[in-house]
Amino acid sequence: MFFISTRGGERVTGAEAVVKGIAADGGLFVPETFPAVSAEELDAMLGMDYPERAALVLSKYFDDYEKSALTEALRAAYEKFEGDDPAPLVRMDNGMYLLELYHGPTCAFKDMALTVLPYLMRTGCDMLGVDRRILILVATSGDTGKAALEGFRDAEGVDVMVFYPDEGVSKMQKLQMGTQDGENVNVVAVRGNFDDCQAGVKKIFTSEACRKAIEEKGYLLSSANSINFGRLAPQICYYFSAYCDLVSSNQIKMGETVDFAVPTGNFGNILAGYYAKRMGLPVGTLLCASNKNNVLTEFWRTGTYETRRPFYRTMSPSMDILVSSNLERLIFELSGRDAARTQERMRALAETGRYSIATDELKKLKADFYAGCSSEDDTVECIYEFFEEYGYPMDTHTGVAMNVAQRYLEKLNDDPMSEIHPLVVLSTASPYKFPQDVLYALTGNDVKDSFKGVKRIHLLTAMKVPEPIKAVRYKPIRFKTVVSADKMFDEVLKFLQ
Numbered sequence: 214m215f216f217i218s219t220r221g222g223e224r225v226t227g228a229e230a231v232v233k234g235i236a237a238d239g240g241l242f243v244p245e246t247f248p249a250v251s252a253e254e255l256d257a258m259l260g261m262d263y264p265e266r267a268a269l270v271l272s273k274y275f276d277d278y279e280k281s282a283l284t285e286a287l288r289a290a291y292e293k294f295e296g297d298d299p300a301p302l303v304r305m306d307n308g309m310y311l312l313e314l315y316h317g318p319t320c321a322f323k324d325m326a327l328t329v330l331p332y333l334m335r336t337g338c339d340m341l342g343v344d345r346r347i348l349i350l351v352a353t354s355g356d357t358g359k360a361a362l363e364g365f366r367d368a369e370g371v372d373v374m375v376f377y378p379d380e381g382v383s384k385m386q387k388l389q390m391g392t393q394d395g396e397n398v399n400v401v402a403v404r405g406n407f408d409d410c411q412a413g414v415k416k417i418f419t420s421e422a423c424r425k426a427i428e429e430k431g432y433l434l435s436s437a438n439s440i441n442f443g444r445l446a447p448q449i450c451y452y453f454s455a456y457c458d459l460v461s462s463n464q465i466k467m468g469e470t471v472d473f474a475v476p477t478g479n480f481g482n483i484l485a486g487y488y489a490k491r492m493g494l495p496v497g498t499l500l501c502a503s504n505k506n507n508v509l510t511e512f513w514r515t516g517t518y519e520t521r522r523p524f525y526r527t528m529s530p531s532m533d534i535l536v537s538s539n540l541e542r543l544i545f546e547l548s549g550r551d552a553a554r555t556q557e558r559m560r561a562l563a564e565t566g567r568y569s570i571a572t573d574e575l576k577k578l579k580a581d582f583y584a585g586c587s588s589e590d591d592t593v594e595c596i597y598e599f600f601e602e603y604g605y606p607m608d609t610h611t612g613v614a615m616n617v618a619q620r621y622l623e624k625l626n627d628d629p630m631s632e633i634h635p636l637v638v639l640s641t642a643s644p645y646k647f648p649q650d651v652l653y654a655l656t657g658n659d660v661k662d663s664f665k666g667v668k669r670i671h672l673l674t675a676m677k678v679p680e681p682i683k684a685v686r687y688k689p690i691r692f693k694t695v696v697s698a699d700k701m702f703d704e705v706l707k708f709l710q
């Protein structure tokens with residue numbers, strides 16, 4: 214399997230796509246074709262555990278990696294999760310399903326991929342004969358940073374540097390990153406929002422001068438954001454696994470269509486669902502759920518992606534994003550894989566802050582996806598009511614998706630012509646990762662201290678407090694640096710001294 218850039222410049226192997234992270238022309242790597250999972254293979258997957266299912270899906274893309282070693286690596290990665298199943302599917306009394314993706318080492322769904330990426334990168338470097346150290350730069354709205362730090366902690370031949378918006382993450386997220394262990398890691402807060410962090414990192418990636426300076430220090434630059442295909446690919450697997458779980462538990466028949474609702478920020482998680490569909494999984498509608506930063510909802514409505522708009526800080530910080538990087542991969546598909554057109558749109562986005570797609574492309578977009586958004590008040594209400602009704606506590610991101618999903622179902626129920634499919638809502642973080650906001654949603658009470666929030670949620674819900682959350686409480690804070698966005702590269706150079 215080869216990978217090509219969405220902007221036309223390059224054709225590389227899986228290992229190269231992972232190690233490079235982003236194409237030299239600024240484009241994102243996409244598979245040359247979508248590999249199919251046959252009906253027989255899907256049947257066979259029913260009898261497999263999660264690592265085996267994931268290996269089957271991943272090896273279709275990474276056929277340059279040895280499959281048995283890949284399976285072992287996946288097994289080792291998912292052993293770091295609490296419980297036997299890294300992605301359990303939970304049925305609610307109202308007939309909806311929640312796919313819990315937050316049982317990993319940092320309590321957010323980013324662990325599903327970031328526990329696997331180090332293997333793909335290390336082995337990729339070995340296959341390519343890369344002998345320099347790898348420098349991984351991460352821009353994070355909170356969860357990717359911690360998951361990358363934990364995933365690559367003390368990994369051989371790799372250093373990781375994370376930038377996060379100083380005022381744009383939850384206290385718990387800040388604490389999780391600030392107390393990170395490992396000799397090969399660094400964390401820096403940036404004055405600004407997530408888009409400023411992401412733009413700063415992208416600038417370092419695409420600047421000839423920055424790259425050269427990094428190379429002169431003996432490093433090769435790479436990425437752990439979902440622009441890296443090695444980050445995206447492991448996320449495709451849980452759509453397959455959830456589907457298999459629905460079949461094996463007799464909730465659906467093999468071949469029946471299933472819808473998925475995804476709380477969306479950088480468009481990586483939901484894009485993985487689209488890839489699963491293109492590989493042959495019977496996926497119906499993918500519900501793209503946004504918070505008050507509803508740039509995607511507007512895009513679906515109008516066909517224009519417009520980033521010149523106010524940026525809001527919300528209680529679902531991992532979705533506070535105006536420029537969703539992975540949308541480029543979808544735009545590329547909508548255009549019929551027209552690299553010149555994609556490049557032109559990305560240039561327009563960089564220069565004017567907006568671009569539009571054609572009517573036929575918008576039609577294709579609406580055939581696979583539905584987009585909706587949830588206000589802060591509605592999200593709070595949804596979390597509260599869902600707990601009252603079903604005794605199930607959700608985090609603030611999942612709350613956004615649940616609210617959009619419920620309204621979507623109401624709309625379908627009102628229309629006698631509509632066909633209703635089983636619906637899976639992706640649960641992307643533990644409620645304990647956003648304790649203040651979740652406690653507020655559940656009780657209307659504010660607490661200043663994160664751990665007081667954790668304790669009260671526990672008393673109220675009896676939900677187990679994850680070990681990683683307990684662990685950060687008494688750890689010393691190692692990283693305190695705060696810089697302005699134009700000083701990010703200086704921090705990189707300092708780190709590489």
Ligand SMILES: *Cc1c(COP(=O)(O)O)cnc(C)c1O
Nearest residue numbers: 356478479480481482531641642
């Ligand atoms: C990252 C994240 C999201 C958004 O996922 P994308 O792949 O960026 O769209 C949603 N919820 C949580 C908890 C996250 O950490």
